[in-house]
Amino acid sequence: MPLAIRIYTRFVFLLLITTLVFGMLSSWSYLYPEIFNRYLPFYQLRPVHTSAALFFIISAATLCIILFNRDTLGRNATSGRWEQLFIFTWIATILVIFGYYGLKKFGGREYWEFPGWLAFPLLSSWTFLMIGYYKGWLKCADKKPLYIWMWSTGILFFFLTFIEQNLWQIPWFRQSFLRELTVQWKANGSMVGAWNQMVYGSSLFLMVMISGDKSIARNKKAFFFYFLGLTNLMFNWGHHIYNLPAHGWIRHISYVISMTEWLIFISIIQGFKNKLTEARKLRHMLPYKFLLAAEFWVFANLTLALFMSIPAVNRYTHGTHITVAHAMGTTIGINTMILLGVLGYALDIDNKIGAGRKLFIRSYRLAQGSFIIFWLSLVLAGILKGYRSVTLNITSFQEMMEPVNKVLVAFSVAGIGVATGLIIIVIMYWQAAGKSQSFVKVDK
Numbered sequence: 370m371p372l373a374i375r376i377y378t379r380f381v382f383l384l385l386i387t388t389l390v391f392g393m394l395s396s397w398s399y400l401y402p403e404i405f406n407r408y409l410p411f412y413q414l415r416p417v418h419t420s421a422a423l424f425f426i427i428s429a430a431t432l433c434i435i436l437f438n439r440d441t442l443g444r445n446a447t448s449g450r451w452e453q454l455f456i457f458t459w460i461a462t463i464l465v466i467f468g469y470y471g472l473k474k475f476g477g478r479e480y481w482e483f484p485g486w487l488a489f490p491l492l493s494s495w496t497f498l499m500i501g502y503y504k505g506w507l508k509c510a511d512k513k514p515l516y517i518w519m520w521s522t523g524i525l526f527f528f529l530t531f532i533e534q535n536l537w538q539i540p541w542f543r544q545s546f547l548r549e550l551t552v553q554w555k556a557n558g559s560m561v562g563a564w565n566q567m568v569y570g571s572s573l574f575l576m577v578m579i580s581g582d583k584s585i586a587r588n589k590k591a592f593f594f595y596f597l598g599l600t601n602l603m604f605n606w607g608h609h610i611y612n613l614p615a616h617g618w619i620r621h622i623s624y625v626i627s628m629t630e631w632l633i634f635i636s637i638i639q640g641f642k643n644k645l646t647e648a649r650k651l652r653h654m655l656p657y658k659f660l661l662a663a664e665f666w667v668f669a670n671l672t673l674a675l676f677m678s679i680p681a682v683n684r685y686t687h688g689t690h691i692t693v694a695h696a697m698g699t700t701i702g703i704n705t706m707i708l709l710g711v712l713g714y715a716l717d718i719d720n721k722i723g724a725g726r727k728l729f730i731r732s733y734r735l736a737q738g739s740f741i742i743f744w745l746s747l748v749l750a751g752i753l754k755g756y757r758s759v760t761l762n763i764t765s766f767q768e769m770m771e772p773v774n775k776v777l778v779a780f781s782v783a784g785i786g787v788a789t790g791l792i793i794i795v796i797m798y799w800q801a802a803g804k805s806q807s808f809v810k811v812d813k
């Protein structure tokens with residue numbers, strides 16, 4: 370395997386470890402500012418955590434696409450020049466970004482809180498990836514499988530939404546606060562749709578590979594899912610602009626589309642499970658487990674989203690920790706689980722794990738069990754905060770937060786469990802990546 374891919378794989382693992390470590394630190398620094406404020410204040414830890422999380426998801430998704438290019442588009446992208454250029458410029462820019470965070474030099478906008486000029490090397494880097502990918506795509510004879518459609522769409526729309534997300538750098542957009550905020554939130558919402566195309570596309574690829582059933586990525590339901598996802602990508606921002614003046618029907622339509630997309634995704638996973646033979650399941654047990662976890666978290670987040678969309682409930686929950694539960698519920702529960710499943714398949718983890726299988730399964734259980742407590746604590750903290758501020762009308766922030774902070778201790782302790790479980794798994798992936806020359810095994 371080319372050096373660039375080895376480095377990129379390790380970099381992706383390091384991003385996940387950084388996300389987890391800085392997530393833990395952020396939660397404790399929020400609870401005990403008197404201890405952390407001197408060296409590691411929450412305002413510095415949070416951007417490192419959230420940027421690492423987003424970079425992990427986007428980088429892991431692109432790694433999967435590059436790895437599987439040979440088996441889908443017929444082009445070995447792992448040794449492609451454009452991909453290598455992408456990998457090195459992408460990694461270098463992200464390292465500079467974290468360097469700025471370390472020096473407490475922030476800029477940009479939410480989740481992308483680095484000085485604005487760094488958007489340009491990121492965008493150039495993405496252009497290299499696009500050139501490499503679409504060159505292969507143009508030459509490919511069979512573009513029908515849905516994962517190819519989803520990867521192609523995700524890569525293009527990430528480029529477009531990233532530009533949109535940086536429009537604030539043009540003075541005209543900053544002249545009106547409302548204009549800037551609308552574009553910003555809309556771009557962030559659509560960008561989630563763009564990386565979901567890459568991540569869900571990879572999950573479809575994984576389902577086809579595990580089951581050997583190609584129809585999963587070619588049937589009518591799958592294509593309906595694609596067009597719904599595309600509509601979601603273009604219009605789901607409607608429910609990301611709650612605080613801005615907009616017609617209610619815009620939010621409601623986008624909410625219905627988002628939830629229908631999840632329903633179809635659950636139905637695709639269930640169709641895959643029903644047809645899967647026991648032998649193939651056993652052969653790919655560990656990646657399969659991550660798909661099951663993703664299915665569970667799609668269901669949990671769907672339930673939460675349904676509650677959040679009831680206006681009487683939303684009155685209490687809006688802007689509370691429930692929003693954080695929604696954000697981490699989807700990024701950890703759905704995106705990270707799918708990506709760990711796909712990377713586990715790429716590393717042929719079932720065959721390489723050997724005597725470590727027991728530890729792997731225990732770590733998986735620890736991460737999942739802790740994540741349930743983590744997520745429920747955030748939901749409970751949100752309900753408590755909403756109840757105390759809206760119903761009890763408590764205006765003193767300290768008084769309002771007193772019981773909420775107790776629940777957040779449970780969240781922080783559970784966060785240690787999530788991080789420990791996932792870090793052990795990542796270390797096992799790291800070891801598996803170093804075990805053989807070509808660590809990607811594709812089962813045709």
Ligand code: HEM
Pocket residue numbers: 388389391392393394395396399415418419422423692693696697700701705780781783784785787788
């Ligand atoms: C793969 C793992 C993780 C991912 C992808 C992830 C993702 C995210 C995202 C997207 C946000 C922004 C939420 C928002 O703006 O509403 C966030 C915030 C946060 N995360 Fe994580 N997270 C991960 C793991 C963890 C862990 C293990 C902890 C440990 C307790 C943690 C603690 C936090 C805290 C304290 C915040 C800030 C919440 C706030 O500002 O109110 N995260 N995370």
